[in-house]
Amino acid sequence: MSGAAAENRGLGWRAVQVVTVLVYIFMFAPIMVVVVLSFNDSQFGGFPMTGFSFRWYYKLLENESVLRAFQTSIWVAIVTSVICSVLGVLGALALVRYEFPGKEWVNTILIAPALVPETVLGVGLLLLMRWAHQPRTLWVLVLGHIMLALPYVVLVVQARLIGIKRVYEEAAMSLGANRFHTFREITLPLLMPAIVASLLLVFTISFDNITASMFWRPSGVETMPTQILSMLKVSISPEINALGTLMIIVTVGLPLIGGGLARYLARSVR
Amino acid sequence: MTAAAAVELHDVTLAYGSFVAVKNVALSIAKGEFVTLLGPSGCGKTTILRSIAGLVQPTGGEIVVAGRRIDNVPIHKRNIGLVFQNYALFPHKSVFDNIAFGLKYRSVEKSMIAKKVTRALEMVRLPGVEKKLPSEMSGGQQQRIALARAIVIEPDVLLLDEPLSALDANLREEMRTELKIIQREVGITTIFVTHDQEEALAMSDRIVVMNKGEIEQSGTPEDVYRRPESRFVASFLGQSNLLPGRIASVQGGKAAIRIDNGPELLALAPAAAREGARVTAVVRAQKVAVGSTGGSAGTMTGKIVSASYLGGTAAYFIDAGGVRLQAIATIEDRVWREGETVDIAINPTDCLLLDEGGKRMR
Numbered sequence: 001m002s003g004a005a006a007e008n009r010g011l012g013w014r015a016v017q018v019v020t021v022l023v024y025i026f027m028f029a030p031i032m033v034v035v036v037l038s039f040n041d042s043q044f045g046g047f048p049m050t051g052f053s054f055r056w057y058y059k060l061l062e063n064e065s066v067l068r069a070f071q072t073s074i075w076v077a078i079v080t081s082v083i084c085s086v087l088g089v090l091g092a093l094a095l096v097r098y099e100f101p102g103k104e105w106v107n108t109i110l111i112a113p114a115l116v117p118e119t120v121l122g123v124g125l126l127l128l129m130r131w132a133h134q135p136r137t138l139w140v141l142v143l144g145h146i147m148l149a150l151p152y153v154v155l156v157v158q159a160r161l162i163g164i165k166r167v168y169e170e171a172a173m174s175l176g177a178n179r180f181h182t183f184r185e186i187t188l189p190l191l192m193p194a195i196v197a198s199l200l201l202v203f204t205i206s207f208d209n210i211t212a213s214m215f216w217r218p219s220g221v222e223t224m225p226t227q228i229l230s231m232l233k234v235s236i237s238p239e240i241n242a243l244g245t246l247m248i249i250v251t252v253g254l255p256l257i258g259g260g261l262a263r264y265l266a267r268s269v270r
Numbered sequence: 271m272t273a274a275a276a277v278e279l280h281d282v283t284l285a286y287g288s289f290v291a292v293k294n295v296a297l298s299i300a301k302g303e304f305v306t307l308l309g310p311s312g313c314g315k316t317t318i319l320r321s322i323a324g325l326v327q328p329t330g331g332e333i334v335v336a337g338r339r340i341d342n343v344p345i346h347k348r349n350i351g352l353v354f355q356n357y358a359l360f361p362h363k364s365v366f367d368n369i370a371f372g373l374k375y376r377s378v379e380k381s382m383i384a385k386k387v388t389r390a391l392e393m394v395r396l397p398g399v400e401k402k403l404p405s406e407m408s409g410g411q412q413q414r415i416a417l418a419r420a421i422v423i424e425p426d427v428l429l430l431d432e433p434l435s436a437l438d439a440n441l442r443e444e445m446r447t448e449l450k451i452i453q454r455e456v457g458i459t460t461i462f463v464t465h466d467q468e469e470a471l472a473m474s475d476r477i478v479v480m481n482k483g484e485i486e487q488s489g490t491p492e493d494v495y496r497r498p499e500s501r502f503v504a505s506f507l508g509q510s511n512l513l514p515g516r517i518a519s520v521q522g523g524k525a526a527i528r529i530d531n532g533p534e535l536l537a538l539a540p541a542a543a544r545e546g547a548r549v550t551a552v553v554r555a556q557k558v559a560v561g562s563t564g565g566s567a568g569t570m571t572g573k574i575v576s577a578s579y580l581g582g583t584a585a586y587f588i589d590a591g592g593v594r595l596q597a598i599a600t601i602e603d604r605v606w607r608e609g610e611t612v613d614i615a616i617n618p619t620d621c622l623l624l625d626e627g628g629k630r631m632r
Contacts, residue, residue, distance in 0.1 A: 167358035170325055173345045174352040176375030189362045
């Protein structure tokens with residue numbers, strides 16, 4: 001290769017690097033701003049920085065309504081992810097391992113909530129509850145979140161299940177294991193990475209959902225995102241920056257841990 | 271046969287809607303026998319194996335294993351050893367746990383399980399690998415583990431579904447011998463499914479040739495190779511010339527066959543041979559002698575159309591008076607070249623006759 005060509009390529013390469021960095025800045029600058037400002041000593045939730053301090057985090061810990069919202073969100077997210085994973089695994093098993101009439105339809109209907117706008121789902125579930133004369137309790141919120149997240153669990157588990165060859169199950173049964181033993185000893189362990197992944201995925205979906213949650217939450221109950229929104233209505237308090245940082249840690253950290261765990265499990269399985 | 275039948279199939283039929291995968295198959299397998307189901311893909315051999323295993327449900331007939339009717343017994347209560355084409359070792363379990371898996375469901379004591387696993391590993395000549403994961407082993411080793419896992423439960427019958435086809439050629443031949451030795455040592459009744467005729471001929475006590483869901487012929491490897499009962503068996507096993515023609519005359523125990531648009535051949539006359547009957551003459555490519563005998567009785571001449579050198583032998587296509595003949599001949603002094611004229615001789619004992627229905631004339 002001639003020197004000029006190498007230089008040309010070098011220039012192009014440099015351009016790619018610059019664009020890449022710009023894209024990253026565009027994507028992560030807002031997040032960085034929130035994290036940096038959460039340590040700002042100033043009274044106002046914006047620049048300039050006047051000093052480094054943890055005071056907004058302390059203030060957050062004293063804020064009863066924030067703590068309550070945090071608890072609510074965690075509780076809803078955990079219950080949702082457990083129920084969703086159980087239902088999702090059962091659904092995916094039925095769809096992948098069994099033949100029954102109307103299978104295509106069931107599959108489509110299970111995935112549909114992921115395609116319908118959340119506002120529509122939000123209103124729909126509310127109307128349904130009103131029609132059934134059911135009170136708007138926290139369980140309506142959980143129910144709604146299950147509806148929102150179930151498609152993702154079914155998709156994730158289905159994908160993994162297709163990869164688990166049926167001969168493993170056939171081999172287990174030929175060796176004397178009944179269906180239940182086969183599921184416990186063979187299918188479930190091989191499915192574990194997908195189950196861990198979907199637990200975390202559902203947790204995140206539920207934890208930071210706002211649109212639908214605003215329709216479904218009982219009056220007087222706030223989830224983390226709705227709490228932040230209502231705080232913003234009053235003023236841009238630096239507390240919100242601290243809260244945002246904590247939410248980033250939960251919603252980014254959990255999937256990272258989960259991803260690592262899933263990869264570790266997958267390795268020992270392969 | 272002296273021993274009681276270990277496996278019996280009575281008129282087993284399996285239909286998927288209008289497609290009949292297996293048609294009225296009847297088969298009796300003696301204890302300790304190594305039987306191969308041989309046929310092209312889609313002939314129903316794997317379906318039969320899966321019916322015996324309990325992975326598919328026959329739509330008709332009975333399956334009896336060790337004197338017990340099992341076609342309505344669920345798979346996990348059948349006591350059958352199954353080895354798959356791709357081994358199907360549990361990837362998340364160690365070799366020990368893989369082999370011990372079946373023993374756990376047979377209420378075998380813990381200490382006994384360890385002993386049996388060790389013995390099974392010795393049997394497949396892989397001692398000391400208990401702690402390894404299947405992914406840490408080669409294909410051949412995995413297949414041995416799969417075999418150990420299937421025989422450690424002392425099944426009534428061992429079912430092998432193309433177990434060697436995933437191995438590369440050298441290993442396949444080695445495992446062929448090994449598998450046969452192990453089978454003989456354990457004395458286990460074995461049903462082996464393959465589409466590879468060499469495998470079938472080398473390993474089996476008996477070969478069951480299948481086509482389109484039905485048994486075409488069942489016999490020793492020599493039987494099915496040398497005395498094919500039907501057109502299908504004749505063309506499926508080895509390389510044969512199938513030459514349609516008419517019986518020109520029957521004389522002194524020999525029949526002269528006038529090949530359509532071709533020369534006349536001599537065959538041993540079956541009792542059913544009648545002058546004028548339409549027949550197909552079957553001659554193995556290896557039984558077509560090629561040389562320069564100088565036009566003695568029973569020979570004809572032909573022109574070499576193509577020749578390929580195979581080392582010890584050579585394969586020829588020969589135009590013999592308008593008929594294309596395939597010949598595989600040992601090389602005497604040289605390989606004949608394209609365009610050369612050669613003498614061809616076919617011994618009447620090597621010429622079988624099929625009747626119009628494609629069945630061997632008797």
